[in-house]
Amino acid sequence: MSATLPNPAMATGRLLSWPDYLARRARTRALAEGALHRLEGGDAGVAQALLGPWRCADAPTLLSALLDRLEEPLHPSGASFAAVMSVQAARLPPPRRDPVRAGHVWREWLETQLSPEEPASAREAKIWALCELARLGEERDQLERRAWRGRYKADPERDRDAAWLWEGWFARDYGRVFYTWGRRFAASAGAALSAVLRARQLPDELRRYHLRTFREAFEILCFGNTGEPEPWREIAARVVEGGPAGPVAALVPGLEAPSWRKVLGCVASRRAWAHTLGRPGLLELSEPSSPADLPTPSAVEQAVDLHLALRLLSSWSTPERSGARRSLQGLRQGLVRARGRLRALLRDQEGERLRAALLGMDALYSRTDSAVRSYFHSWAWRALHGSLAIQPYVVTRTCVFTGRPPPPSRPPLEPGAREAMARTWVLLVLLRGERDALHRWAREGGETDGSFARLLLSAPEPLTGNRVGKNKDYRPLRARLSEGLSAVEADLLPVLGRVGALCEAPARGLKGRFYEALAPDWSEALPLPERGFPSMIATARALCAPQSGRSA
Amino acid sequence: MIRPSEDLLHAWLEGALEPGEAALLEEQIASSVALRRRVEALRAQRDEDEAPEDLWLLPPLGHGHRGLGARVEAALHLDGAPRLGDPVRVHLRPPDALPRLVVVLMRASEGWQVVLPLEVGERFALSELPLGPEGTRTLIVTPAVAGSHRMAVVLPPLDIVLDWNLPEAERWAGLRRALARGELPVHTFVVEVR
Numbered sequence: 001m002s003a004t005l006p007n008p009a010m011a012t013g014r015l016l017s018w019p020d021y022l023a024r025r026a027r028t029r030a031l032a033e034g035a036l037h038r039l040e041g042g043d044a045g046v047a048q049a050l051l052g053p054w055r056c057a058d059a060p061t062l063l064s065a066l067l068d069r070l071e072e073p074l075h076p077s078g079a080s081f082a083a084v085m086s087v088q089a090a091r092l093p094p095p096r097r098d099p100v101r102a103g104h105v106w107r108e109w110l111e112t113q114l115s116p117e118e119p120a121s122a123r124e125a126k127i128w129a130l131c132e133l134a135r136l137g138e139e140r141d142q143l144e145r146r147a148w149r150g151r152y153k154a155d156p157e158r159d160r161d162a163a164w165l166w167e168g169w170f171a172r173d174y175g176r177v178f179y180t181w182g183r184r185f186a187a188s189a190g191a192a193l194s195a196v197l198r199a200r201q202l203p204d205e206l207r208r209y210h211l212r213t214f215r216e217a218f219e220i221l222c223f224g225n226t227g228e229p230e231p232w233r234e235i236a237a238r239v240v241e242g243g244p245a246g247p248v249a250a251l252v253p254g255l256e257a258p259s260w261r262k263v264l265g266c267v268a269s270r271r272a273w274a275h276t277l278g279r280p281g282l283l284e285l286s287e288p289s290s291p292a293d294l295p296t297p298s299a300v301e302q303a304v305d306l307h308l309a310l311r312l313l314s315s316w317s318t319p320e321r322s323g324a325r326r327s328l329q330g331l332r333q334g335l336v337r338a339r340g341r342l343r344a345l346l347r348d349q350e351g352e353r354l355r356a357a358l359l360g361m362d363a364l365y366s367r368t369d370s371a372v373r374s375y376f377h378s379w380a381w382r383a384l385h386g387s388l389a390i391q392p393y394v395v396t397r398t399c400v401f402t403g404r405p406p407p408p409s410r411p412p413l414e415p416g417a418r419e420a421m422a423r424t425w426v427l428l429v430l431l432r433g434e435r436d437a438l439h440r441w442a443r444e445g446g447e448t449d450g451s452f453a454r455l456l457l458s459a460p461e462p463l464t465g466n467r468v469g470k471n472k473d474y475r476p477l478r479a480r481l482s483e484g485l486s487a488v489e490a491d492l493l494p495v496l497g498r499v500g501a502l503c504e505a506p507a508r509g510l511k512g513r514f515y516e517a518l519a520p521d522w523s524e525a526l527p528l529p530e531r532g533f534p535s536m537i538a539t540a541r542a543l544c545a546p547q548s549g550r551s552a
Numbered sequence: 553m554i555r556p557s558e559d560l561l562h563a564w565l566e567g568a569l570e571p572g573e574a575a576l577l578e579e580q581i582a583s584s585v586a587l588r589r590r591v592e593a594l595r596a597q598r599d600e601d602e603a604p605e606d607l608w609l610l611p612p613l614g615h616g617h618r619g620l621g622a623r624v625e626a627a628l629h630l631d632g633a634p635r636l637g638d639p640v641r642v643h644l645r646p647p648d649a650l651p652r653l654v655v656v657l658m659r660a661s662e663g664w665q666v667v668l669p670l671e672v673g674e675r676f677a678l679s680e681l682p683l684g685p686e687g688t689r690t691l692i693v694t695p696a697v698a699g700s701h702r703m704a705v706v707l708p709p710l711d712i713v714l715d716w717n718l719p720e721a722e723r724w725a726g727l728r729r730a731l732a733r734g735e736l737p738v739h740t741f742v743v744e745v746r
Contacts, residue, residue: 015582097586102579143572151571178611179734188567195562198598212607216663220612242571332572370567377568483661 014102014142018094021106029085032130036123039067050130053137055298056306066306069313074125076132077319078116083107084131085124086114104139108324129316133309136331140308144335145246151370152242158365166364169232170355178219186218188369189376196380221379229347231375233354237343238371239364240357248304249297251342254357259345260294300342308334417523421460422480424523426488427495429455430543431529431536442481460525493544495521500541510534556580556587561594606721608657608664609732610704613740619647620707620737623688626745633744636698640743643688644678644705647737651710652678654691655727659702666724672716678707693743700744707737 016024028050035047047067048057056062082088084107092113101109119125165184168176190211197207214221224231243250255263308331315321315330346354361367429438429452437452448456456474463480464472481488498517505513514533522528529536556577563569564577581587611617625641626634634640646652654676656668669675681689695701708727715723730736 014579098584101583104576105580105583142575147571147575178617179609179732182609183732191566192563192568195566195568196559199557199559199562212663216607216609219609223612328576332576335572336570373566373568374570377563377566487661 015100016103016106017100018106021101021103022090024103025084025089028131028134029127032127032134035130036126047130050134051137051309053141054133054305054309055301056303056309057137058298059302062302062306066309066313069310070126070129072313072317074122074129074313074316075319076119076125076128076316076322078118079111079114080132080319080322080324081119081125081128082114082117083110083324084128085119086117088114103135104324104328107135111324129313132316132322132327133312136312136327137309139328140305140331140335143332144248144339148242148246149244152363152366154363155365159363162365162368163359166236166355166358166368169236181222182215182219184365185369185372186215188372189218190214192373192375192377193380195377196384200384229344231379233347234343235368235371235375236354236358237347238375239361239367240346240354241339241343242367242370243361245297246301247339248301248342250357251339251346252295252297252300254346254353255294255342256349256351256353257294259349262345263341304335304338307338417525418462418480420523421463421525422477423488423491423521424526425455425459425463425477426481426485427492427518427521428458428526428529430489430492430496431499431539432532433535433539435543438481439485442478442485445478458526460523462525492521496540497544499537500544502537503541507534558594561591562598565591565595565598606663606725606728607732608704608728610657610664610738610740613702613742616737616739617734618737620705620739621645622705622739622741624741624743626743633746636696636745637694638745640693640695640745642691642693642703642705642741642743643684644681644691644707644739645686645688646678646707652707652737653710653712654678654681655706655708656691656693657704657706659704664704666720672714675714677710695743695745698745700742702740702742704738704740706731 031046031050035050038044038046044060044063044067048063051057051063051066054066056066076084089110092110095109119128161180161184165177165181167173168181193214194207194211197210202210222232222235237251240254241247241251311334312327312330315327320326321330346357358364426438429435432451432455434452434455437448437450441448441452441456457472459472459474459477461472463477464474495518499514502510502513502517510533514537515528518528560569560573560577564574569577581591616622622645623643625643626638654668655666657664658667659665678689681691684690691705693703706727708730712727727736731738
């Protein structure tokens with residue numbers, strides 16, 4: 001169910017030609033000027049129409065709180081001000097490439113084309129702010145309401161199947177869910193993980209390895225560990241938020257009184273919310289004492305919209321934060337956070353509301369598939385950033401993601417060359433008597449010092465990742481060894497035996513014989529050791545001895 | 553227009569973006585020929601990561617399916633774990649009286665591997681295991697290496713057809729498929745020896 005390429009002729013209905021965009025820009029500006037003029041006369045009617053997509057504009061108290069904020073200083077950047085207000089825009093030649101674009105793309109483009117202009121007065125800055133609020137109100141409506149409609153297709157048979165599975169989750173019917181859930185949705189979750197691994201440009205082989213491990217773990221990852229929120233409930237909450245009225249309106253009816261107390265506590269205590277919504281009398285989300293008192297979806301939407309609009313106005317007191325992209329990002333971030341918190345409340349609350357809300361939805365299979373993809377996409381980034389293991393079964397399996405591929409200047413290696421280098425490096429570490437440190441590092445990572453740290457420095461470049469500043473990135477080497485170290489050691493037993501057998505050899509010519517013993521197993525990527533032969537021979541002998549207590 | 557990141561495009565191609573974010577990106581793609589070409593190139597590079605077919609999909613440790621119960625019993629030393637060479641008894645509580653084969657798997661670094669039976673002569677029926685007082689059958693496991701061993705017991709029907717001439721991966725394909733469908737009694741457990 002991956003996305004299909006949009007066709008500009010029929011895609012979003014929001015694409016505009018350059019003349020159409022200019023006409024809309026001029027219309028908005030004229031409306032904003034009219035709105036400000038009327039506001040100065042005490043009439044908020046035009047402003048209300050201009051800011052219509054913001055739900056808070058429907059409530060006079062909230063609209064007035066928003067318009068009051070216009071009185072505080074606004075400092076748009078020269079580029080942003082020019083993009084909205086400059087008359088020079090109409091004189092720009094239409095671009096030859098991409099003649100049809102979305103409004104936010106034109107707006108961003110204009111910032112790069114016009115000479116910066118500063119607002120001549122506080123009044124001009126207010127008009128600019130009203131234009132921007134009107135534009136971003138439409139984006140808000142698009143992002144979190146219209147874009148969510150019509151995305152999910154009903155398929156009666158599969159929808160029944162999905163409902164049966166969800167019943168199993170809510171009944172914690174392990175036997176029902178475990179095998180079927182994976183067959184239905186593991187591939188979608190794997191696709192989301194694969195997107196992240198591809199974006200990080202992991203080599204195909206390593207990506208497939210992680211996908212394989214992930215597939216084994218998928219069902220268990222949905223169950224989650226004790227002490228953390230159950231992932232399947234988070235997926236369920238994501239399904240619910242895909243309701244046709246938009247995420248906030250879809251999540252709100254599922255929340256019970258205790259959850260609302262948390263929301264109100266959050267509004268009162270968090271600095272950002274307290275700053276915007278915490279003013280007495282502004283919000284009508286009173287403490288619910290009975291189910292009838294619970295806030296309505298529209299009241300919550302109004303509150304969220306007011307908060308976001310006020311946050312935007314606050315951010316525009318700094319020129320660097322007034323650009324088109326920055327404002328849109330700020331808006332998106334606020335929306336994602338607000339519904340993320342509502343989703344967490346729905347996920348964590350006890351009772352039947354989540355189940356009822358979910359099972360009441362249409363197109364359940366398509367919605368579940370989409371929620372699984374979105375959940376595991378976020379999960380994959382968390383796993384990646386934390387170098388977190390995909391832990392299919394209690395025992396830790398560390399997967400270290402290496403980030404960028406090696407720079408192109410590095411000549412391609414022969415197949416198997418890295419393995420040979422890794423073997424040689426492990427051999428060197430063993431001969432230098434650092435076997436315990438090697439095992440500890442491969443198992444636990446962490447800081448190293450002394451001889452083993454020096455040995456790490458000698459690891460050939462192809463075994464390590466890109467440098468981070470002056471430091472090598474040893475995660476790829478550790479990833480290679482974290483599971484395969486015992487096998488490498490077993491492979492090295494013959495060469496260790498040959499070296500160990502030199503303990504009876506005369507000191508004269510020992511170096512030559514030592515090198516002869518190493519030769520078949522030594523990669524040229526590492527320099528041969530220059531000194532310490534007797535101790536290396538003794539170490540090799542000890543490692544080969546059956547009483548050495550090797551446990552790996 | 554700032555170029556959308558590779559992260560965003562890959563996620564969009566896999567349908568992993570939320571609708572709002574996807575719509576925003578779709579508008580950018582629809583607005584730009586260059587971006588459409590870039591997306592097409594990414595799509596062309598992308599081969600399907602097909603689900604591997606040789607995976608053993610087993611329940612998590614300590615869980616069973618199709619009514620198979622198991623209890624691990626080992627001699628405890630002062631440090632709380634059996635020593636290397638100590639027998640570890642796995643008391644299997646069969647789900648029914650059907651004649652069944654015993655297949656034991658162990659988790660290695662590269663995945664689950666059958667450790668018993670490895671050849672036709674090692675095939676044995678559940679009924680050959682000693683019968684306990686509560687109808688349990690006792691399997692004795694003696695790991696050869698110290699450490700934590702993840703193991704599983706599967707009880708397919710005794711008449712399951714196994715072609716011993718096939719390579720191991722193919723020989724057990726039918727059993728793997730049946731396990732993935734949840735059709736066979738299975739139990740996973742962990743054995744720790746020091």
